[in-house]
Amino acid sequence: MLNLSRRTLLKSAVVAGAYGAGVAILPRLSQALAAPTPLDIEARIIEATLDGKAATKKVMSYGLGGSVSADPSPPVLRMQRGKPFAATLTNKLDEPTTIHWHGLRIPNAQDGVPFVTQPYVYPGDRFDYAFAPPDAGTFWYHPHCNTLTQMGRGLTGMLVVEDDRDPDFDGEVAINLRDFRLGSDSQFIAQFKPRDAAKTGTFGTVRTANWQPEPVYDVPAGGLVRLRILASDVTRIYNLRLNGAEAMIIALDGHPVPERTTLDMAVVSPGQRIDLALRVPDSEGVTVSLEDIRPSTPKVVAQFRTVGTSLKRNLGDLGPLSENAGVDADLTNATPIPLVLSATAENAARDSICGTLGFSFWAINKVPYPGDSPDPTAPIAELKLGQSYILNVENVTPHAHPIHLHGMNFKAISSNKHDVTSQVSDTYLILPDEKVQLALVADNPGDWVFHCHIIEHQKTGMTGYFRVT
Numbered sequence: 001m002l003n004l005s006r007r008t009l010l011k012s013a014v015v016a017g018a019y020g021a022g023v024a025i026l027p028r029l030s031q032a033l034a035a036p037t038p039l040d041i042e043a044r045i046i047e048a049t050l051d052g053k054a055a056t057k058k059v060m061s062y063g064l065g066g067s068v069s070a071d072p073s074p075p076v077l078r079m080q081r082g083k084p085f086a087a088t089l090t091n092k093l094d095e096p097t098t099i100h101w102h103g104l105r106i107p108n109a110q111d112g113v114p115f116v117t118q119p120y121v122y123p124g125d126r127f128d129y130a131f132a133p134p135d136a137g138t139f140w141y142h143p144h145c146n147t148l149t150q151m152g153r154g155l156t157g158m159l160v161v162e163d164d165r166d167p168d169f170d171g172e173v174a175i176n177l178r179d180f181r182l183g184s185d186s187q188f189i190a191q192f193k194p195r196d197a198a199k200t201g202t203f204g205t206v207r208t209a210n211w212q213p214e215p216v217y218d219v220p221a222g223g224l225v226r227l228r229i230l231a232s233d234v235t236r237i238y239n240l241r242l243n244g245a246e247a248m249i250i251a252l253d254g255h256p257v258p259e260r261t262t263l264d265m266a267v268v269s270p271g272q273r274i275d276l277a278l279r280v281p282d283s284e285g286v287t288v289s290l291e292d293i294r295p296s297t298p299k300v301v302a303q304f305r306t307v308g309t310s311l312k313r314n315l316g317d318l319g320p321l322s323e324n325a326g327v328d329a330d331l332t333n334a335t336p337i338p339l340v341l342s343a344t345a346e347n348a349a350r351d352s353i354c355g356t357l358g359f360s361f362w363a364i365n366k367v368p369y370p371g372d373s374p375d376p377t378a379p380i381a382e383l384k385l386g387q388s389y390i391l392n393v394e395n396v397t398p399h400a401h402p403i404h405l406h407g408m409n410f411k412a413i414s415s416n417k418h419d420v421t422s423q424v425s426d427t428y429l430i431l432p433d434e435k436v437q438l439a440l441v442a443d444n445p446g447d448w449v450f451h452c453h454i455i456e457h458q459k460t461g462m463t464g465y466f467r468v469t
Ligand SMILES: [Cu+2]
Pocket: 400, 401, 402, 452, 453, 454, 457, 458, 462
């Protein structure tokens, strides 16, 4: 059996290469191995063809070291579990920005939330980030400043934390799912409609994977391929399935699943990740489709084309992923924190220092947050370092909310809507009328933001923060 190591394959443009519109693009999966010197990350404005028709102006993206890439999507950053990582952000936008490392349990000062954990990085300025990621898995990075515009225009990159103990795959494809709001002239249109912000959020008009409509990736016939999938869209919730091959769910939100199951359909909401082990069909020239079936009509988001002679691998042979820390909450002595997610009657514009949408539609415990600034709003709750807590989150709105906690992980321990597992996570999609209990240990000191990852909801009130001291 041919069983090349992942690293060998990553150097090959043949396996897991991206092919869009007939143009081969090198896989950028090994670009940023843990760096002894800081990685030079630029936030920049570029032109890029996103809809397959014409160049879109004022796309925002990340680039490395002043380089210009043929691929407009932000580079996939790779780091090693427990090894020091450093990056210098240079802001080449025409507005302030920051980088938040979504899902990484790192020191508060590295968390990238302006005026909560760090100052603005103004145009032309730099900011140094340095940390050692404690968990292996699939994560991502994005700004936490004027986020609807900056993320809506493209500042959302994938981040992979590797562990040498992870099993070998025959290939790997990182897939960043997101929409862009473009008009018929391929240029950006208004990022949101207030009436939609008060409901599900405003959807994009052009759907992409890695900034391409329906890209096709070559994968080795009969092989086991790791698909790392991120929903970085600011609004869309995906119901993903695979058409034409079998796959196993091996990790959710970066963390290994307690029990592997065959993929039927998986709900992945803004901010969430899913890792699949894809068993590629044996015959050459077969196409497998990754489809979104929400609400019902299947939409192909990416495709995989089999190449070569079958490697004849078995999903059952795949060893376990290296373990991450569990959430070891003391449920007997945990302190409950009630958190009611609601709509707010107050629709007046609120001041914000970091990109207001001019409305407030949503609230946590009846307080609509004015923006990304903690002032004048107090923390939702003050947590004692090392103590266990149960977030009793209740969604009294008619819409689903992917609620995300910075800096610490949680696990659901009960829900009135479905069975829960001991899955470790940082983002939970709470359904309408759902009551969920999220257990956590307040093991990371600092001010940690808690917000809906439908960015219009976040930016119109559904935000707050916990203070851990
Ligand atoms: Cu929401």
